Amino acid sequence: MPRVSELFTDVRGDDRTMRITLHPERPGRPAAVVVSVWMGPVCRASFRMDPEDLDRLMATLAESKTALRAAPTAPGSADSVVAAVLDAGTPPSATGLVA
Structure with missing residues (x-):
């Protein structure tokens, strides 16, 4: 198991998690940070x-x-995230959001 690792729980529940692990360089494989999604x-x-x-x-x-x-609408709502990112001057293409 990698020495650097962290586990995050999905806000939707249902036993969904995301793991972040650091995999050091090995012969034939470059170092990588692995993000994995689990159910x-x-x-x-x-x-x-x-x-x-x-x-x-x-x-x-x-x-x-x-x-x-800085979101002006209900915290955590999709509209608040989109509004806050757009208000920050970040173009939607840089965020993956569709405006």
Whole structure:
């Protein structure tokens, strides 16, 4: 098991979780940060991210946190997230949101 790991619970419940693990470089395989989505004990999807992209990911998460705090509508609603991101001047194409 990787030494660096964290588990997050999905707000919808239903035993959904997301795991973030760091997999160090090995012969024939570059280092990777693996994001995996689980439903109970079954891995449903995984994504191997280049560790060089971590700063960009962390900046995006920090910007999202700031946008959520400034959201004018009900906290956690889809409209509040979209409004806050757009108000922050982030183009929808950079967020994956459809405006």
